Amino acid sequence: MFIKELSKISGVSGDESRVRNYIKEKLSAWGIEYYTDSIGNLYAPCKGSGSEGRETDLMLSAHMDEVGLLVASIEKSGHLRFYTVGGVDRQALVSKPVTIGSNEVKGVIGAKAVHLQKEEERKKELKTENLYIDIGAGSKEEAEKSVKVGDYAAFLVEPSGEELITGKAMDNRAGCAALLEILRRDLPYSFTAVFTVQEEVGCRGGTVASYRLNPRAALVVETTGSFDTPEVEEKEYSTCLGKGPALTLMDGSVITHPRVLERLISVAEELGVPYQFRRYTGSFTEAGVTSFSREGVLSGVVSTPCRYIHSSTSMLRRSDWEHLVELLGGFIRSVHEKGVAD
């Protein structure tokens, strides 16, 4: 179970090297070969114990990157202004600790203190331009000794919990952890696990990975929002914690190929793994780009449900993730037995 270790690592889109290195270390330790490409994807081909098929026939992908910040300028006072990278939950930015750049300089996101705001100001949503990162530097010169424009910044959160796991970047380190888990298992059918980059800024890594592998089918392993909380009407829950992995029917980028979806459902039913459908059709996943790759790839998405996604601290249930891993294993076995495109 590597979710918590992976959650701790900073890896904003475009700056995934630390996550990649962690995964490489694990793969090396287990004697699993891997290779990388120019954009930063990490490929781990896995030869099935009972199959002659190509590893590239089946692609399982999970993105390594997380939403975060990019240092845009340094003010005279030493405060850092920033861009957001990916769809950060902006209301979760203020008053959070962050870690910046390769030196892992620490800072906090500040805003005008509530006491100094007029009544009207307090009602308005805080925008990125109202916020800044404070690293304690008293001046621009002092700040420049530790950070530079172009440094990435990620939330700094200590993951915790066993059954109920909280921490940052669960989207999609839970997916990465699931692929790692699958790679350790003895499965009959060959596949390539791809740890992709830059999903949160438009599925950049997944685009080139699916072109490169030219798979017959692609299964995207994701983490998806769960809004089963007060203040939300039940019809808007999308997914619920504790009800098993979520199968995507469609999102803003893909309609899950019926054969993939049917297979996932039948595997779940056979294994007795609980599952649910993602009841929200917005936003995008890597399946959008894999499905359009070359002449088209049969694509589907399975996700761990997660509350407070894209904020500083998200929350998922271990049992959902374990069931997701079971489902992935079962899916690979079923491809071995029945193929996927038939």
Add this chain to the structure above:
Amino acid sequence: MFEIGTFLKEITETDGVSGFEGRVASRIEEAFSPLVDEKRVDNLGNLIFLKKGESKASSPPARVLFCAHMDEIGFLITKLEDEGFLRFTSLGGFDVRTLPGQEVTVYGTRPVKGIIGGKPPHLRRERDKKQGLKTENLFIDTGLSKEEVKEVIQVGSAVAIHRSYLPLLQNSAAGKALDDRAGVAVLLQCANELESVRHEADVYLVATVQEEVGVRGAVVATYGISPDVGVAVDVCHGDFPGALEHEVSKLNKGPAIVAGPNIHPGIGERLVRVAREYQLPYQHELSPGPTGTDARAMQVSLEGIPTGLVSVPLRYMHTSVELVSINDIRTAGRLLAYFARGINRSFVEELTCL
């Protein structure tokens, strides 16, 4: 030699919201005990330490009170919702917009971790945006089932913000509850200084309760001690981009010595004189009314107490990432100790001759 950073880490990572200061109080007591001659806890929970002066037997020693509040802003549980979510109200003034995504600890029969949630961004309508975020639309998610929650948590359970202490550049640090645990650290620094500074007056060092809900601890602490002179130690707004110059003090430029109607001119001027004499960096802060600090209560206690206020500049007040300079805390502690050194009966008597 005590490390302010180590002490601050310990007392800011220990919870103690207004009215529920017990946990942090015991840590503070441990740290002060070796340095003081007497200690007691009053009925409201104020921690009162005494460092005795070397009084000349002819008259009772002058009594100086230095206080800083040990409570922090937090929440109280108001309702257990179906599915186990918790509704809450504030103890003290938060910027509601800083709450979503914030980790908290709920003090039920055992401490339980939780996250503050609200309506997710993609479901917020124009109307929600216009109204602004309200505490009543937020909730705490512990992930526990309704049954588990009912067993552990009840209406009235206290809730504290969860945040690790974070050292930053230039000997500064960020964390929660630095308002006013930074002030408590100033008192500890002062107690350390007084080990080697001879003083005639009895010096009372008090960690007060319930400041954030209306300076309540200081009311009874001042009455109980009946000091001749009182100085509160609290925090003031630190500088930030776009701030009006007169509203903020700079970090790492020394504590701010406050002037205004709440402050006895004789105390304010003496603090400035002491800072100059010992070449301690300091700044001026003006407060046009009764300050929102323990000094407010002190001034009108008993027959009136000549009161001063020393502030540690602090950025992002009332958030979980309050940011202070350790240097300012150290300087403020020295300032108080040197201030106490010269206090005697005749100084006290002059304060009433206006």
